[in-house]
Amino acid sequence: ANTTPTPPPLIEMPPLALTTQMLQCFLFALYAHHFRKWTLFAPNSIGFALGFAWSSLYPIKLSPPAASSFLTPWRIQYVVSLFVMAAGGMTIRRFPFLSSSIAAVVGIIMCTYPLPSLHRAYRERNANLLGSTSMNLAMMTCCSAWVLHSSPWVEYDVFVLVSNAAGVAVQGWALVIRVCIARRRGVNERELTPLAPLL
Numbered sequence: 001a002n003t004t005p006t007p008p009p010l011i012e013m014p015p016l017a018l019t020t021q022m023l024q025c026f027l028f029a030l031y032a033h034h035f036r037k038w039t040l041f042a043p044n045s046i047g048f049a050l051g052f053a054w055s056s057l058y059p060i061k062l063s064p065p066a067a068s069s070f071l072t073p074w075r076i077q078y079v080v081s082l083f084v085m086a087a088g089g090m091t092i093r094r095f096p097f098l099s100s101s102i103a104a105v106v107g108i109i110m111c112t113y114p115l116p117s118l119h120r121a122y123r124e125r126n127a128n129l130l131g132s133t134s135m136n137l138a139m140m141t142c143c144s145a146w147v148l149h150s151s152p153w154v155e156y157d158v159f160v161l162v163s164n165a166a167g168v169a170v171q172g173w174a175l176v177i178r179v180c181i182a183r184r185r186g187v188n189e190r191e192l193t194p195l196a197p198l199l
Helices: 016-034 038-061 064-091 096-112 115-124 133-149 158-198
Strands: none
Touching (some): 016 038, 016 096, 016 158, 038 064, 064 096, 115 158, 133 158
């Protein structure tokens, strides 16, 4: 029997996570290259390459229902990101800390943009709005590793430290909300158990 291949799933997420990754990783890679911080340069170069590829493919992979809401923000964010990256490249020698300062701000935006979803998830008791638990744990682990690496005990860098500390806080709060939702759901189930025969 002939089987029709399943088309790859289309994305419905806002473009901010992709465009901010592209921009932040480029600026941190630029800053790291200028100061010969190779442990910072290598992962951010890979992050930029992936972020650039994902951001560039975003309109192709965007689902039709989401296109009406997210295509215009993607265009604006993509063009602004390219402009800021070009400006960072032209000013890195004269103002080397400008790129890292902008990257830190972009990193904070990237790490804290899920905050409205966290509030909605807690209000509606819907953990699905937080993404997967493994994603929260992975992001918290990644940000925690960068916080440790940029601490005064390893290789102090205030720009990397601040942006990733925001990520630790947000992902940690997401995990706390998950626990609260799970406990609340457990209480509700225990309250309904004696009534099950009547329902």
